[in-house]
Amino acid sequence: MMRQTRGENVTMGMQAVWDHIRLAAERTPDNIALVDDRSDRQLTFAELVEDVEAAAAGLGAAGLRPRQKVATMLPNVLEHVIAILALHRLGTVVCMINPRLKPEEAGMLIGDADMAGAVCVADPAITAAARDALPMDAPVLTVGGVTNGTAAFETCRANGYELPPWSSPDPEGVAFVLYTSGTTGLPKGVMIPHRATDGRVLFAPVQCGLRHGPQNKALGLMPLFHAVGFYSALVTTLSLNGTYYVHSAFDPPVAVEAIGDHGITFVFGAPAHFHAMLAAPNFDPADMKSVDTLVYAGAVMPGPLLDRVKPAFPNAWITNIYGTTEVMNALYMPDPVGKPLQYRPGFYSSVRVGRIGGGVDEVCEVGEEGELLVDAAADATFLGYLKQPVATAEKLAGGWYRTGDIVVRRPDGDLELCGRVDDMIVSGGENIHPEEVETILMQHKAVREVAVIGIPDDQWSERVVACVVADGIDGDTLDVWCRESSLADYKRPRDYAFLDVLPRNAANKVLRRELREAVKDN
Ligand code: 01A
Numbered sequence: 398m399m400r401q402t403r404g405e406n407v408t409m410g411m412q413a414v415w416d417h418i419r420l421a422a423e424r425t426p427d428n429i430a431l432v433d434d435r436s437d438r439q440l441t442f443a444e445l446v447e448d449v450e451a452a453a454a455g456l457g458a459a460g461l462r463p464r465q466k467v468a469t470m471l472p473n474v475l476e477h478v479i480a481i482l483a484l485h486r487l488g489t490v491v492c493m494i495n496p497r498l499k500p501e502e503a504g505m506l507i508g509d510a511d512m513a514g515a516v517c518v519a520d521p522a523i524t525a526a527a528r529d530a531l532p533m534d535a536p537v538l539t540v541g542g543v544t545n546g547t548a549a550f551e552t553c554r555a556n557g558y559e560l561p562p563w564s565s566p567d568p569e570g571v572a573f574v575l576y577t578s579g580t581t582g583l584p585k586g587v588m589i590p591h592r593a594t595d596g597r598v599l600f601a602p603v604q605c606g607l608r609h610g611p612q613n614k615a616l617g618l619m620p621l622f623h624a625v626g627f628y629s630a631l632v633t634t635l636s637l638n639g640t641y642y643v644h645s646a647f648d649p650p651v652a653v654e655a656i657g658d659h660g661i662t663f664v665f666g667a668p669a670h671f672h673a674m675l676a677a678p679n680f681d682p683a684d685m686k687s688v689d690t691l692v693y694a695g696a697v698m699p700g701p702l703l704d705r706v707k708p709a710f711p712n713a714w715i716t717n718i719y720g721t722t723e724v725m726n727a728l729y730m731p732d733p734v735g736k737p738l739q740y741r742p743g744f745y746s747s748v749r750v751g752r753i754g755g756g757v758d759e760v761c762e763v764g765e766e767g768e769l770l771v772d773a774a775a776d777a778t779f780l781g782y783l784k785q786p787v788a789t790a791e792k793l794a795g796g797w798y799r800t801g802d803i804v805v806r807r808p809d810g811d812l813e814l815c816g817r818v819d820d821m822i823v824s825g826g827e828n829i830h831p832e833e834v835e836t837i838l839m840q841h842k843a844v845r846e847v848a849v850i851g852i853p854d855d856q857w858s859e860r861v862v863a864c865v866v867a868d869g870i871d872g873d874t875l876d877v878w879c880r881e882s883s884l885a886d887y888k889r890p891r892d893y894a895f896l897d898v899l900p901r902n903a904a905n906k907v908l909r910r911e912l913r914e915a916v917k918d919n
Pocket residue numbers: 618619620623624625626646647667669670694695696718719720721722725726727824825826827857886887888
């Protein structure tokens with residue numbers, strides 16, 4: 398797409414994330430953009446722009462330069478918002494790493510991507526891993542203190558580096574790298590171009606009922622390092638001139654209180670967020686009346702939970718968004734209560750149902766299960782996986798992105814979501830590939846065979862269960878083994894089933910469907 402600029406400040410054709418925010422600041426400089434939950438600090442849009450530009454200059458003074466890749470590895474704190482926006486304003490490629498990963502895995506991601514610096518929590522193990530993975534003298538900035546000779550991000554402000562005036566970047570340039578966990582090995586870096594911004598930001602107002610204006614008050618529940626938390630909660634709210642209420646760490650009673658106290662209007666969460674908030678002792682539907690827009694994504698919301706969510710947020714219009722980090726908003730489902738998982742294509746998105754294992758032009762009949770394919774020509778589509786041309790080619794062959802999710806087209810044209818083509822587990826909106834967990838468990842000397850499966854769960858949508866053939870060992874011991882391994886804690890099995898033998902087919906492949914049925918009924 399060709400970009401044309403007129404005058405100094407007007408961008409035509411494409412808006413990058415910073416364009417959305419600086420233009421919002423021009424519209425309502427004095428409205429509140431951000432409210433911090435830990436300090437009660439409030440930043441107007443004008444102050445946000447000023448602080449981001451000062452931090453961008455500070456990061457430049459620390460040695461970072463446009464187009465370099467820089468990691469952030471932080472929870473949803475205010476400083477993370479500023480760090481992401483400042484790195485983006487400086488022109489670096491912001492690579493957002495899940496702060497729940499163990500230092501070993503985070504270090505491998507940083508090293509593998511040839512990053513030039515990092516902004517992370519002041520945890521000695523994390524900063525040591527970052528230092529080892531980065532070139533000598535690369536800046537490591539920390540939030541919440543300093544450790545291993547890091548510099549404090551909070552005081553990294555304009556310091557001699559002259560920040561060049563903003564000019565809209567190349568639409569095809571990489572803006573952000575978000576990670577999605579891989580079948581084997583490290584998570585894959587999803588390279589997202591600047592031109593993807595509009596489609597990733599504007600679908601929420603178009604589809605979910607948000608209107609422009611400072612009446613929007615969003616609670617920052619979704620993690621910033623995922624596509625939804627960054628684009629749909631943070632950037633969408635700011636680009637609509639609304640206020641984003643930072644929620645530093647998900648704490649259900651605190652989240653419930655924040656909604657009532659601030660009169661939150663927009664809540665975007667994973668099903669697990671709603672499960673937890675409804676269980677909080679202070680939850681009262683009478684305090685939830687300000688919420689007019691409730692959106693969930695990331696995992697299937699179990700029917701009984703959805704039935705409880707509707708009356709719990711009495712004034713909310715509910716929308717279920719199905720999407721992926723790679724293509725964003727592929728499908729949506731307005732007013733989902735009481736319906737099967739029945740979606741229509743999302744705005745800016747075009748989809749088809751392809752034969753499982755077939756070419757992209759082998760389209761399924763109505764009623765026939767197939768893989769959901771998303772037209773990769775849409776602007777919101779990613780560029781590819783960082784340094785993984787083979788995986789990229791596989792996922793984008795023929796110009797359609799393969800989601801790995803099974804759908805069936807109904808006679809009325811809607812699409813019903815029915816499961817996965819592969820064995821991926823989605824727990825609490827986080828992807829977990831069985832192989833990752835199986836590899837760790839197989840390293841224990843008492844384990845002879847293992848198959849990791851997901852079974853339906855009220856809290857997590859799917860719960861990770863390990864089916865193990867082992868000699869004289871119990872679940873608690875294996876749990877300690879997993880915690881001490883390089884596997885992130887949220888990926889480890891919540892239950893163990895000990896079996897004499899794993900069910901296998903003639904080709905010796907584990908029959909996971911059979912295992913799921915057996916374990917579910919126990
Ligand atoms: O036994 P312990 O102490 O280790 O247990 C800890 C954690 O390990 C465990 N835990 C989990 C999960 C999980 N996802 N599955 C299973 N266990 N997360 C945490 O819970 C215990 C408490 O640990 P915590 O750190 O205090 O956990 P919370 O902060 O309460 O975390 C739970 C959350 C639900 C908040 C968290 O899992 C979360 O933030 N989930 C949302 C993830 C998300 O943002 N998903 C969307 C990703 S973008 C891709 C996508 O689906 C999409 C959709 C639409 C993309 C684009 C579009 Cl348009």
